[in-house]
Structure formats: structure tokens, C-alpha cells
Amino acid sequence: MTFKKNFIIGLMLFALFLGAGNIIFPPKLGQLAGSDLAIAMFGFLITGVGLPLLAILAIAHAGGDLRSIADRVHPAFGLVFTMIVYLAIGPFFGIPRTATVSYEIGISPFLSGEIAAAQWPLLVFSILFFAITIGLAFNPAKLVDRIGKFLTPVLFLVIALLAVKSFADPIGTINPPDQTFGAHPFFKSFVEGYLTMDVIAALIFGSVITTAIQTEGVKTSKGLMKSMIVAGSIAAIGLSFVYISLGFIGATSLEAIGLQENGGIVLSLASELLYGSFGPIILAITILFACLTTSVGLVSACAQFFSKVVPALSYKKFVVIFAVFSTIVANVGLTQLISLSIPVLLMIYPLAIVLMLLSFIDKAFGRRPIVYALALIGTALVSIFDGLAGGGIVIEPVVNVLQHLPLHEQQIGWLIPAIIGAVIGYIITLATPAITAKG
Numbered sequence: 001m002t003f004k005k006n007f008i009i010g011l012m013l014f015a016l017f018l019g020a021g022n023i024i025f026p027p028k029l030g031q032l033a034g035s036d037l038a039i040a041m042f043g044f045l046i047t048g049v050g051l052p053l054l055a056i057l058a059i060a061h062a063g064g065d066l067r068s069i070a071d072r073v074h075p076a077f078g079l080v081f082t083m084i085v086y087l088a089i090g091p092f093f094g095i096p097r098t099a100t101v102s103y104e105i106g107i108s109p110f111l112s113g114e115i116a117a118a119q120w121p122l123l124v125f126s127i128l129f130f131a132i133t134i135g136l137a138f139n140p141a142k143l144v145d146r147i148g149k150f151l152t153p154v155l156f157l158v159i160a161l162l163a164v165k166s167f168a169d170p171i172g173t174i175n176p177p178d179q180t181f182g183a184h185p186f187f188k189s190f191v192e193g194y195l196t197m198d199v200i201a202a203l204i205f206g207s208v209i210t211t212a213i214q215t216e217g218v219k220t221s222k223g224l225m226k227s228m229i230v231a232g233s234i235a236a237i238g239l240s241f242v243y244i245s246l247g248f249i250g251a252t253s254l255e256a257i258g259l260q261e262n263g264g265i266v267l268s269l270a271s272e273l274l275y276g277s278f279g280p281i282i283l284a285i286t287i288l289f290a291c292l293t294t295s296v297g298l299v300s301a302c303a304q305f306f307s308k309v310v311p312a313l314s315y316k317k318f319v320v321i322f323a324v325f326s327t328i329v330a331n332v333g334l335t336q337l338i339s340l341s342i343p344v345l346l347m348i349y350p351l352a353i354v355l356m357l358l359s360f361i362d363k364a365f366g367r368r369p370i371v372y373a374l375a376l377i378g379t380a381l382v383s384i385f386d387g388l389a390g391g392g393i394v395i396e397p398v399v400n401v402l403q404h405l406p407l408h409e410q411q412i413g414w415l416i417p418a419i420i421g422a423v424i425g426y427i428i429t430l431a432t433p434a435i436t437a438k439g
Helices: 003-017 019-060 068-070 075-092 092-110 113-117 120-137 140-168 187-195 198-216 221-251 264-310 316-330 335-363 369-390 396-402 415-431
Strands: none
Touching: 003 019, 003 140, 003 198, 003 221, 003 264, 019 068, 019 092, 019 113, 019 187, 019 198, 019 264, 019 335, 068 075, 068 120, 068 198, 068 335, 075 092, 075 198, 075 264, 075 335, 092 264, 120 140, 120 198, 120 264, 120 316, 140 221, 140 264, 140 396, 187 198, 198 221, 198 335, 221 264, 264 316, 335 369, 335 396, 369 396, 369 415
């Protein structure tokens, strides 16, 4: 493809990634990190940009979808794990969150107190929001034109208005880090990057981008990988700019607005300081466009996957099903959605990371399922209990053992068990006759 076409697809990928979490988490991180912003942002960029870029390339390397990687463990695992990932990032948490964040940050501030406190405005807004999502997602072949050529430039422009003004005329000075931020700003921010859901989103959006590239006439695996690298790099540069800018806004806002409960409030107050009464309007447009593009991408990706799993239902029917279901879930509220999603993310995020990283090196062990399986078992033994603890279910005997793991305090205690499992699996492959795995 020409660079221009790759660039437009890269813009679409940037817009698909840039959703609710990507906008509301960096400002809060900036407030907490303070003078540790540089090292904190480095950790956040690894999970928020670096790993998602690797995940996009892993999908291209594997042939275009998450299941083609997960099947290397076992077909049953491939189906179940892929369904869990799609449902978590899709209709259970990710898709509804796009509507609730859009409403609470982009609409609610403009409503009077009585109306804003009522439930029906969110219901009406979510119905309209997902009706637009259905219209944009009905034809996946046109997503490049609708998102890459139109929605993304508008989105990037309004973000740039906030970013440029914040650097040119900072709200205030950067203070020392908050005491609650902890002694390990890099690892704290690394785990905070989980909340963007971008690694999981990348494993899903990979199929959408693959379809877009193939629609442009790219048929070879080499051509697909080349286009993915260009598009992924463009998206990564855009995301890095947004995260650093929003983190800087948060870090310089503490004196002016105080420590706030979440990044949405930080941005709302900061935008008003930067642009006066026009600031909340800029923020509202940013949020609405960011969340809408992500909603369209997630609905499209989930519908593409499940229409293959359940051929009796067409792509368009699944688009409607997921949009309607997400409308219902969205009315639970943003705070509840975030609290419910954290335990699930702590469980499946490490598994997705390990699965993705192994896919790049699996030729070294003949793609033997035992290596994948033992590495994932080692990961799961830690991540499942981390997820339960994140949901308030603490199993003391297990926690007492896990706390002795290296890096457990930094919330990546799953890393060493994953490596040990992979090494044991590799040793087994050396000790047994070579059997080439399917796929």
C-alpha cells in the first residue's frame, strides 16, 4: 500500500485505541506522580503503547486474529480464552464504558443539577450513542473512511488544543509525588496501564486492521506485516503524545485544583482553567469522539469474531445484539463498571501478555503447546489470585505464599512463574521427540 493509505489506517488504529481509559487515567497519574512523572510515564507507556504495538504485530505475525495464537495452546483453550477476552473488552466492560464516560464527562457537566442527578438522561444518551455506533459499524469495510479520514483528525485537533496550551502556558508547577503513589513509580504506572485495556484491545483490533488492510488489496503475510508496522507506529506516536500531554496537565494542576478523585474531574477542571468557559466544550468534544470511535471498533471486532463462532447469526445481527446489551450495562454507572472490571483485568491481562510474547519466539521451541501451557499455568497461578484480591476476595494462605515472589510487591509477581513455566516446557521439548504443533 502507499504510505498515505497506511497513514490513514494508522490514524484509524489510533482512534480505536484512544477511548475512555486512555483519556481519564493519565491526568490522575500525573497528579499522583508529580516530579516522578518522567519515570511514571515511562512505565505507563510500556503497557499503554509498547505492549499494544507488539500485540498488533503479534496478530499480523499469527495471521490476523487472537484465536490463531490462543489455539496454539489447545483449540479448546483458544476458543474459551478468546471469548472471555472479547466479552471482557466488549459488551461486559469496554463497550459500555465508552458510553458512561462520554456521558459523565461530555454531557453531564452541561446539565442542571436536578436533571444530572436523574437516571433517565444517561439512558437516553446511551440509546442515541449506541444507535450511532450501530450505523457506523454496520459496514466494516467503510471503517477506514469513517474513522481514519474524518473522526480521527477532529479528535486529534481538539486534543492538540488542550496539549499545546498546557505546555505553552502551564496551569502551575510540578509538586513532589503524592505519598499514596508508592516507592516504585515505574511499576505502579506499569500496572496502571492495565486499566487502559490496550493490550487486550490490540489483540481484538488486530482483526479490524487486518480486514482494513486486506480490503486495500494486500494479500501476502509479508505485506500485511509491513502495513501493520507502519499503521501501528503511527498509532503509537499519537498515543504517546496524548498520554504525555494529559499526564503533564495532571502534574501541573495540583496547586490550582487540588488532588481529585479521578482523571475525568482533573481534565474537566483543568480544561476550564486553560480555556475558560470554552474549555469544557473542547473536553466534551474530545471525549465524545474518542469514545465513539472506540465503541465502533469494539462492536465491529466482537461482531466479526462471534459471527464466525456462531454462523447462524450474521455480523449485523451481532452488532445490534452487542450494542443493545452494552446500552443496558452502561446504565449501571461508570464507578461500578470500573470496580467490576479491575479483578477481571488483573486475571486476564498477564495471560494475554505472556501469550503474545511467546507468539514471537515460538519457532525456537517448535511451537510446542507444552511451552505455552506451562507458561500460562505459571502466570494464572498468580494472576487469578491477584484478580480475586483486586475484587476484595483475599485468600490468606495463598497470599502469604505469593507475597514471597519476586516483583509481587510491584504487582507483576506472575512474571517469574511464567518464565519458569516456559523454561520447564522448553526442557521437556528437548527431552522428547520433536513434534511440530499444528498452526
